[in-house]
Amino acid sequence: MTENAKIHIKNAHKSFGKNHVLNGLDLSVKDGKSLVVIGGSGTGKSVMLKCILGLLTPERGSILVDGEETVGMGEQGRDTIMRKFGMLFQGGALFDSLSVWENVAFGLTQTKRATRKDAHDIAIDNLRKVGLAPEVGKLYPSELSGGMQKRVGLARAIATQPEIIFFDEPTTGLDPIMADIINELIVERVKDLGATALSITHDMASARKIADDIAMIHKGQIIWRGPAGEIDHTGNPMVDQFINGRAEGPIQMEVLKA
């Protein structure tokens, strides 16, 4: 498992006060594959992503990216590692003080990998790849619909040609048709880049579409993992309950019964 793993998380623990969010999480993502982590709200999906990105630091455990330990890494090393990553945020997280093309070109101009003129052309090219016309580049994020913001977010995530792309709930808040368009764009773009993809979602349609492998997280641990095709025959009652969306089952939500 460890060899040709792009990302390898070993026994990661993270808590906020008395709330243990990650409880010895183990997970690896193979180079060039797309792994989708499914799980309910508050099971630790987002925290896992933020730990890999170094936005949060796990108390225990190790996170290897390309075999290199990133927990407790210095700023310089972190800087280099971060250049391998691209991320599509749940709400898009577009910079609302910048125009659309400046958003898409941001990673390029910041790291001085392109001049402003070249970055503009690359940005327009990336907008086209996500199905947006060049004119959109001049607009500001507040002038865009939710689906368009997601697409711009995707264009921004792929503009630096990252080796690893994270997708945080890529279809949340979109209508089913737009969700499917985004899913298809994700599959296309990731394949195009030959990138490793790690997504978190609770949308099963999305998971089936973009995953090579699926893993299910519950209470800060991976409880099942396998190829996407086997998700319906896992024999795991928790996975069954989740993918069929049943209130009754082994997973008990902390909801007060009237």
Added chain:
Amino acid sequence: MAFNPLAIIGRSTMAALRQVGHLARFTWTALRHTFTPPFYPRLLLEQFMRIGFYSLPVVGMTAVFTGAALALQIYIGGARFNAEQIVPNIVVLGITRELGPVIASLMVAGRVAAAIAAEIGTMRVTEQIDALSTLSTNPFKYLVAPRLIAAVIALPLLVLIADTIGVMGGYLVSTYGLGFNSAVYLQNTAEFLELGDVTSGLYKAAVFGFIISLMGCYQGFNSKGGAEGVGRATTNAVVAASILILAANYLMTSLLFSGGATPL
């Protein structure tokens, strides 16, 4: 148990210390990134315009009314021991040493600390700050450093303008309302004023500018929980900046006071 005063004291002391530690770490990180490249001159200029230039009307209006009211008060006070002619001397002293820096900074705190906290707070809750990190951009260098530098430069300049306009306010009331001779008033003002009076106010202003920006950034960075959290961050930024300005003012006044009126 039901009511344990010791536990309450302990808990609140711990919470306060935690806050101080948190702020100290934030300040240290902010300073470290302010003085190391990359720098963003374009953002610095933008912030300078926002903090400095667009605060001019507010600061000017505040200063003119403060100077005018001050002249009236001193006239009333002075009249009780036949010292009405002291108005120009005390106005210029009060404005440059104390009221100019404090009033201008408090007004800017209301404008700028709130704006910074709201903007950065919104960026925090919409994950724009995380997005900066994933695009190889340090949020401290990109967001905090330009605001800190801009405020530290802008505030002394604003105070210099507030000083001038404040003295003008006193002058207008005294010459048009209180029967002072214009030439004598201006002469008394100029002769009585020492360089140290102005510079001590400018030192204060630079420190107040730092406090304003720091509080805005700190509260914004640590805001959580959507619109309500951003609102809370904004309020906290203004309240904390104002209190710290007044406390720092006392501290600096007593330091500058013990060293006489000479510049440091």
